[in-house]
Amino acid sequence: METRRDVFQAIADPTRRAIIMLLALGALTPNAIAQHFNSSRQAVSKHLRILTECEILRQEQQGREIHYQLNADKMKDIENWLEQFRQMLSKRFEQLDTVLEQLKSNKK
Amino acid sequence: METRRDVFQAIADPTRRAIIMLLALGALTPNAIAQHFNSSRQAVSKHLRILTECEILRQEQQGREIHYQLNADKMKDIENWLEQFRQMLSKRFEQLDTVLEQLKSNKK
């Protein structure tokens, strides 16, 4: 069984990020997506599979056509990871502010 | 010349994400970082190089020791990319709210 990739590995590839951006505008079929890229339709199909497996995209079969759409909820995994740094950053800023306040009051 | 990686490719690897998390707590030297991992010191050193090259980490030489620290500003590259989806999402929610409001007023 192939190793499933996490969401960070999924967006590491520039082509996949471009696919995500495209689908953020609206659902599309594999062929419609492939028209925006210079590589083969099959290459795009592989990327779609990777993005679907890690739940960044959802697919909906309608006859022989598949509609792929963005699952924006999954992007929150990345946001949650980044949130940790935001919190650390704001803590540091608070500490810096405290130090600056003390410096001001000491000068008075 | 080797291809430089972008920030998304840099954080795609679980080991590098763990290094980033570690350094978010405070600056460390390569050997100190390597102690938290089971792989060789040289493997960690390679990851540090990758993270430094794409500016996620900053290094500061002090004698024979190097102190690596997180450059939190660079994480904003990822946040900015995600911000595009947040805006698209909030647009859709606004549209959904409008529809719901109309449904409510039509029932009254």
Next chain:
DNA sequence: AATATGCGCAACCATTTGATTGCGCAAGTT
């Protein structure tokens, strides 16, 4: 029924990646 279209599976290939090991240089210690 025959043909066209959508699209994934599989095999293949070149490149990239992440790890290890050995080595060597610079700085610190004895």
Next chain:
DNA sequence: AACTTGCGCAATCAAATGGTTGCGCATATT
């Protein structure tokens, strides 16, 4: 001066990756 420590360079290797091509199945059209 000799030894120790910090740490990157280079070579090597196995695995992963991203692309292509050929093929085949299901659905849609003629």
